[in-house]
Amino acid sequence: MRYIQLSVISTPCNENITDILSFHLCNIGYDSFVANENGVEAYIPQKDFSEEKLKDMLLLLSIDMKDLLKDVNIEYEFNLLEEKNWNTEWEKNYFKPLVVSDKCLVRSTFHVIDKQYDYEITIDPKMAFGTGHHQTTYLMLQEILNLELKNCSVLDIGCGTAVLAILASKMGATEIVAIDFDEWAYYNAIENVELNEITNIDVRLGEIDLVSNEKFDFIFANINRNILLEGIQHYAKAMNKGATLIMSGFYLEDVPILKLECNQNNLSFQKLEQKDNWCAILCTKN
Numbered sequence: 595m596r597y598i599q600l601s602v603i604s605t606p607c608n609e610n611i612t613d614i615l616s617f618h619l620c621n622i623g624y625d626s627f628v629a630n631e632n633g634v635e636a637y638i639p640q641k642d643f644s645e646e647k648l649k650d651m652l653l654l655l656s657i658d659m660k661d662l663l664k665d666v667n668i669e670y671e672f673n674l675l676e677e678k679n680w681n682t683e684w685e686k687n688y689f690k691p692l693v694v695s696d697k698c699l700v701r702s703t704f705h706v707i708d709k710q711y712d713y714e715i716t717i718d719p720k721m722a723f724g725t726g727h728h729q730t731t732y733l734m735l736q737e738i739l740n741l742e743l744k745n746c747s748v749l750d751i752g753c754g755t756a757v758l759a760i761l762a763s764k765m766g767a768t769e770i771v772a773i774d775f776d777e778w779a780y781y782n783a784i785e786n787v788e789l790n791e792i793t794n795i796d797v798r799l800g801e802i803d804l805v806s807n808e809k810f811d812f813i814f815a816n817i818n819r820n821i822l823l824e825g826i827q828h829y830a831k832a833m834n835k836g837a838t839l840i841m842s843g844f845y846l847e848d849v850p851i852l853k854l855e856c857n858q859n860n861l862s863f864q865k866l867e868q869k870d871n872w873c874a875i876l877c878t879k880n
Contacts (some may be wrong), residue, residue, distance in 0.1 A: 600624065600642040600672045604633040610682050611666065613729065617843075618655055621818060622647050625778065633668075641673060646843075660779055679781055694735045698761060703789070708745070713739075713764045716789050717755050718782075724735035730842040733874035734758055734816045737840050743767040746811040749832060751802055751825070756795065758814045763792045770795045770876040802828040809834045819844040823855055833879040838864075842874035849873055 600619070604611045612629035616636065619627065622644075624636040626719045648670065656663060684836040691701040699711040702718055731754075739756060744766030749757040753772035762770055772787075772795055774780050780799040787795045798804050802825055812831050815822060822841050829839055839861060844852065846868060853863050 596640045597637050597675045598672050600636045600638065600639055600670060602633045602636065602668060602670045605667045607631060607633055607671075610662070613663070613872065614659060615668075615728075616728075616806050617818070618651055622651050637675075643672075645672075692732075694732060697739050697740050698735060700735075700757060702710070704729070707835050710830070713761060715757055715760050716762070717757055717760075717786050718789060728857065729869040729872035730816050730874070731757065733842045733872065734814060734840060734871050735761060736763065737865075737867060737874055737876060738765070738814065741765070741812065741838070743812065743834060747809070747843070748835075749773070749805060749808075749810040749813045751813065751815045751829070752817040752821070753797070754779050756786050757795065758816065759783075759795050759797075760786065760790050760792060761836060762812070762814075763794055763811070764790075768794060771798060771805060771808070771810075773798045773802070775801050777832070802832070805832050808832060809837075811837050813837070815837045815839070815841045815843075817841075817843045819848045819852065822852060826855045826861070827859050829860055829877065830856075833861075835879055836878045839877045839879070840874060841877075842872065844873060845871050846873050 602615050602701065603789060612634045615634045618629040619636045623642045624638045626637045628635045652668060665749045691699060691705045691707055693699055697711060698713040698715065701707055703716060706853055738761055743762055746763040746767050747769040748767045749761065750772040753759055753774045756772045759770050759772040772783055774783060777799060780797060783797045787797060810832055811834055813833060815825065815829060822843065833839060849866060852875060856863060860880045861877040862880055863877050867874045
């Protein structure tokens, strides 16, 4: 498979801007990101590349984030890379071992770690979003580590690499469903579940309607603001009484509208956590 390398140049540039660019590029199909002092490099299979989609995304971004991106100039350039195993290149050069709350280690198969942790997750991300290094995935892992999951049921919606579902299984959850609408993520999730020798995660390709007749004790949703706003009513229907919903993938300024939508669906806000400008919120079913 040949890849397009996209270089997005931001003037001025800071970590918030590169995070925003990476997140929104992910939403239109880019599957790996390297931030630098000038902006971000992103990669997408040649067959999936669309300059029109890119232009539309940047235009919407300039409107939706006009306050945050005020006086920021964004340009881009792209080129077709030579054919090689870019998954291997990316994993070896950019995927570093990650430790969350000194309890959970996320590593790849080629990492050698001497220290022992309560939970160890092996991920071969294949460029799928969700190694734990992004603030939103880190926040989700951090909050899950605070839960009591033994003998509980869990839904991981928008599962990506399935890192959240895998942690839930290792923490004692008994029935776990992991869903993603992206075919690449779906197959990668299956590979990672097998890599961790887990047998109680049911990975499904599709969206929330796949569990329209099922109920869960916990739902994890690390997606983005717009999809979360559309999905909250469906998540609430899939929750047992007293169940917990943890969501991330949005900014601090998005919290009020998400809290309002939760309240309108019989979900009580319990907690807010923040890492940089990214947030996670925890709600319970009344």
